[in-house]
Amino acid sequence: MLVSADPELREEMAGLSNPRLIRRCADLSTSDSPASIAGAAAYTIALLARRILELTSEINDLR
Secondary structure, X not given: OOOXXXXXXXXXXXXXXXHHHHHXXXXXXXXXXXXXXXXXXXXXXXXHHHHHHHHHHHHHHHO
């Protein structure tokens, strides 16, 4: 998703380590109904990143 996202968004995230990238993506501002392609990409990226954080937390709890 991030590879095909808006160049401005990609540049903002360039060079981040995976953990920092995931946290940054999870913090993206999202609206309930994204009206543009860039907004839809940011919305999807944020949802996926938040799910990764949730699953990572669950894995850590199970350990």
